[in-house]
Amino acid sequence: xxxxxxEIYRLLPKTNCAKCGEASCMAFATKLSDKETxxxxxxxxxxxxxxxLENLLxxxxxxITIGKGDKTILVGGDEVLYRYELTYYNPTPIIIDVNDxxxxxxxxxxxxIIEESEFERTGETLVLDGIALRNSSGxxxxxxxxxxxxxxxxxxxxxxxxxxxxMKAALxxxxxxxxxxxxxxxxxxxxMAELALEYDCPLAIFVPNDLEKMKEISNILRxxxxxxxxxxxxxxxxxxxxxxxxxxxxxxxxxxxxxDEDFRFPIMGIPALTWLYEDDEVQxxxxxATIAATLMNKYADLLxxxxxxxxxxxxxxxxxxxxxxxxxxxxxxxxxLYEFGELAxxxxxxxxxxxxxxxxxxxxxxxxxxxxxxxxxxxTEGRAVDVSLAGGQLTGESVAELIKDSGIEDKVKTRTxxxxxxxxxxxGEIEDDSGWEVVVGPRDSSGxxxxxxKLQEKQEAK
Amino acid sequence: MDKxxxxxxxxxxxxxxxxxxxxxxxxxxxxxIMPAVQxxxxxxxxxxxxxxxxxxxxxxPFAPPxxxxxxxxxxxxxxxxxxxxxxxxxxxxxxxxxxxxxxAPVVTFDVFDIPMPGLPKPIREHFDDVMxxxxxxxxxxxxxxxxxMITIHLxxxxxxxxxxxxxxxxxxxxxxxxxxxxxxxxxxxGDPVKDxxxxxxxxxxxEGERCLLASANLDLDYxxxxxxxxxxxHAVLSWAITDVNMQKTLNKxxxxxxxxxxxxxxxxxxxxxxYGIEFSIDVITRTRLAALKGDTDLQMPMSSGTTNAxxxxxxxxxxxxxxxxxxxxxxxxxxxxxxMMLCGVDIFMxxxxxxxxxxxxxxxxxxxxxxxxDVPDITNWITExx
Numbered sequence: 001x002x003x004x005x006x007e008i009y010r011l012l013p014k015t016n017c018a019k020c021g022e023a024s025c026m027a028f029a030t031k032l033s034d035k036e037t038x039x040x041x042x043x044x045x046x047x048x049x050x051x052x053l054e055n056l057l058x059x060x061x062x063x064i065t066i067g068k069g070d071k072t073i074l075v076g077g078d079e080v081l082y083r084y085e086l087t088y089y090n091p092t093p094i095i096i097d098v099n100d101x102x103x104x105x106x107x108x109x110x111x112x113i114i115e116e117s118e119f120e121r122t123g124e125t126l127v128l129d130g131i132a133l134r135n136s137s138g139x140x141x142x143x144x145x146x147x148x149x150x151x152x153x154x155x156x157x158x159x160x161x162x163x164x165x166x167m168k169a170a171l172x173x174x175x176x177x178x179x180x181x182x183x184x185x186x187x188x189x190x191x192m193a194e195l196a197l198e199y200d201c202p203l204a205i206f207v208p209n210d211l212e213k214m215k216e217i218s219n220i221l222r223x224x225x226x227x228x229x230x231x232x233x234x235x236x237x238x239x240x241x242x243x244x245x246x247x248x249x250x251x252x253x254x255x256x257x258x259x260d261e262d263f264r265f266p267i268m269g270i271p272a273l274t275w276l277y278e279d280d281e282v283q284x285x286x287x288x289a290t291i292a293a294t295l296m297n298k299y300a301d302l303l304x305x306x307x308x309x310x311x312x313x314x315x316x317x318x319x320x321x322x323x324x325x326x327x328x329x330x331x332x333x334x335x336x337l338y339e340f341g342e343l344a345x346x347x348x349x350x351x352x353x354x355x356x357x358x359x360x361x362x363x364x365x366x367x368x369x370x371x372x373x374x375x376x377x378x379x380t381e382g383r384a385v386d387v388s389l390a391g392g393q394l395t396g397e398s399v400a401e402l403i404k405d406s407g408i409e410d411k412v413k414t415r416t417x418x419x420x421x422x423x424x425x426x427x428g429e430i431e432d433d434s435g436w437e438v439v440v441g442p443r444d445s446s447g448x449x450x451x452x453x454k455l456q457e458k459q460e461a462k
Numbered sequence: 463m464d465k466x467x468x469x470x471x472x473x474x475x476x477x478x479x480x481x482x483x484x485x486x487x488x489x490x491x492x493x494x495i496m497p498a499v500q501x502x503x504x505x506x507x508x509x510x511x512x513x514x515x516x517x518x519x520x521x522x523p524f525a526p527p528x529x530x531x532x533x534x535x536x537x538x539x540x541x542x543x544x545x546x547x548x549x550x551x552x553x554x555x556x557x558x559x560x561x562x563x564x565x566a567p568v569v570t571f572d573v574f575d576i577p578m579p580g581l582p583k584p585i586r587e588h589f590d591d592v593m594x595x596x597x598x599x600x601x602x603x604x605x606x607x608x609x610x611m612i613t614i615h616l617x618x619x620x621x622x623x624x625x626x627x628x629x630x631x632x633x634x635x636x637x638x639x640x641x642x643x644x645x646x647x648x649x650x651x652g653d654p655v656k657d658x659x660x661x662x663x664x665x666x667x668x669e670g671e672r673c674l675l676a677s678a679n680l681d682l683d684y685x686x687x688x689x690x691x692x693x694x695x696h697a698v699l700s701w702a703i704t705d706v707n708m709q710k711t712l713n714k715x716x717x718x719x720x721x722x723x724x725x726x727x728x729x730x731x732x733x734x735x736x737y738g739i740e741f742s743i744d745v746i747t748r749t750r751l752a753a754l755k756g757d758t759d760l761q762m763p764m765s766s767g768t769t770n771a772x773x774x775x776x777x778x779x780x781x782x783x784x785x786x787x788x789x790x791x792x793x794x795x796x797x798x799x800x801x802m803m804l805c806g807v808d809i810f811m812x813x814x815x816x817x818x819x820x821x822x823x824x825x826x827x828x829x830x831x832x833x834x835x836d837v838p839d840i841t842n843w844i845t846e847x848x
Binding site for chain 1: 827
């Protein structure tokens with residue numbers, strides 16, 4: 001939750017030196033509380049004071065940057081356990097794996113798929129976020145060489161190798177791009193910590209199914225000065241998924257409710273492990289998407305996925321878009337009259353609701369179908385057609401009012417309203433209250449172009 | 463030397479200052495600390511920081527963050543008489559590591575009283591041969607696909623569908639009761655006037671079998687539905703539209719009609735993945751948290767009409783750049799159901815056999831204790847993965 005300006009002010013030097021650009025320390029504190037300025041601007045703080053303030057200002061789950069410049073992703077940053085309490089921050093990046101046994105052609109092809117996969121949804125283009133390079137060869141040179149090749153990619157990197165020698169070799173080539181180092185384990189954490197500090201890169205801790213040990217290692221790494229970490233408590237995709245969920249949830253509860261410093265880091269899940277047990281492309285794809293959705297629902301801040309079939313990625317990307325929608329913002333567009341294509345005074349008039357998803361879906365279909373029509377958008381307080389029908393926002397009266405207020409009666413000489421198929425039960429009431437004739441349209445707006453076509457044929461036949 | 467310089471001179475080798483019997487009177491106060499003093503303070507702080515760094519910060523040992531929940535979810539029995547029983551709910555905690563739930567999530571297969579040509583192809587191809595007879599359809603769902611329960615939707619009673627009479631509906635119920643031994647959910651057509659009459663007739667036909675009557679809501683004669691449940695020993699599905707307060711009100715009304723917590727299952731409404739699922743996430747999460755915190759009006763198990771997922775265009779619409787619908791449909795249903803399950807839903811109305819299988823695999827782990835499952839060694843996944 002937001003820290004108050006007073007809490008921050010208590011820890012500031014109170015010198016009002018104005019070097020931060022604010023007239024007083026109190027003004028600076030207020031801006032810090034609103035996350036509108038940067039603590040680093042204060043030049044009067046000793047290291048430990050700085051640290052105390054940073055702790056106070058940091059979100060419950062630390063926000064970690066992977067990559068640099070244009071190739072940057074942010075992970076973590078959450079403040080709450082349930083999205084309705086505030087919102088979740090930083091949509092879970094979907095990272096796709098490649099490995100250092102691939103020949104150049106295969107590698108380039110896969111990178112191209114990762115970079116170009118996209119899916120349009122409600123006016124937003126959903127994309128993949130990064131590349132995880134696995135040191136599958138076990139060879140340090142190969143790992144470093146492949147890492148170099150990935151420099152030309154436009155996505156940030158996760159370097160996966162438990163061998164510090166291989167990691168060092170790769171970091172020599174791409175360490176300046178701030179890749180995520182995966183991973184420190186109980187066997188290599190000293191060397192991996194040194195590399196993370198030397199190259200100033202975030203470091204993942206991989207300790208499967210043992211939170212006690214994970215806490216210990218996190219604590220040691222913190223005391224060595226490693227600040228940016230990501231926690232991987234292991235992803236079990238079969239019966240063990242119950243343990244994985246428990247681990248994820250416990251880490252997040254400890255971070256948010258107890259501010260346990262050793263667990264205040266983003267969590268990563270690896271649905272790609274599905275493919276250790278699945279050979280079939282379809283079964284494996286369905287399973288991997290299922291595991292990804294499970295973990296995303298329960299606090300995964302970063303996911304590594306192996307499958308790149310679009311039918312597998314679409315549901316995962318859609319879930320991400322849904323879960324990370326800000327519940328504080330109504331998902332509604334302005335009600336009123338919208339125009340599509342070339343219009344005349346006998347153009348069809350169509351009704352829909354102002355739920356953003358409904359509106360954008362209809363809009364997309366009308367545009368792609370090159371339809372010419374008026375669209376009346378009813379204020380249902382951001383509810384979909386079926387929901388507003390049940391909830392009493394879509395009524396004869398409200399539609400009649402919209403017809404009147406929108407001025408559509410001055411634009412067309414016809415008095416025919418095409419309503420969504422799902423609103424059919426309301427047709428009589430709309431006719432009674434508005435005096436317009438109602439025609440029930442398709443249940444899904446993808447049927448609109450076809451519907452218009454038939455309507456026109458009918459009219460011409462007359 | 464002026465006084466300030468004298469003071470600073472005195473302070474040169476000092477780490478702390480203690481002031482005794484100090485008193486100040488002022489209207490407005492502005493303290494300016496000299497840079498030298500400031501620097502000294504900073505140096506001291508730095509020293510402390512260095513000391514802190516050398517010593518390992520003392521670490522609290524790991525302890526699972528278990529809550530003590532004052533409330534618990536009621537347990538609802540479905541199936542009695544000639545049926546096998548299935549139990550829903552009964553949770554005393556939110557998560558498995560706190561206390562495993564006593565009953566695994568349950569799936570009930572949708573069956574219809576009329577052939578449904580509009581069902582998506584990936585489902586029709588499993589049931590095409592039995593769609594003329596709800597009894598056969600139900601049998602296949604249980605025998606071939608391991609359904610825990612059957613939902614018989616009396617769609618044909620809809621005045622605009624086939625306008626079947628309540629008597630005909632009762633006959634369909636009898637057919638399904640004879641065909642399978644699992645508990646039934648009995649759904650009507652969604653007509654607010656006719657549904658209560660149809661459900662009453664169906665409830666009578668299934669007397670003593672403890673079915674779940676779907677549903678009671680604020681738009682229809684819920685008293686009639688409640689009475690049918692009380693008279694013939696059934697449970698009632700209490701349906702509200704993504705609104706915790708509406709749910710609370712309806713549950714209260716139903717309990718006034720003689721139903722108890724153990725006779726009610728809630729349907730807080732499942733919006734499909736990509737079509738408002740986040741609203742359902744919030745409402746279902748809040749409902750379950752309220753139950754565990756002790757709100758007796760919300761302590762019933764929850765149901766999800768997961769089948770809604772098939773209405774999403776990503777699930778059914780032919781579009782080559784999205785890949786085959788044969789895969790998209792089942793995934794859409796799984797992820798919709800799974801997301802609801804992770805928020806606390808206990809019973810799922812579903813259509814596709816492989817969606818059901820996947821959901822149950824994960825749901826079945828909810829009844830086991832933390833760290834009691836044999837897990838494979840995954841430490842070498844980086845090199846083992848293809």
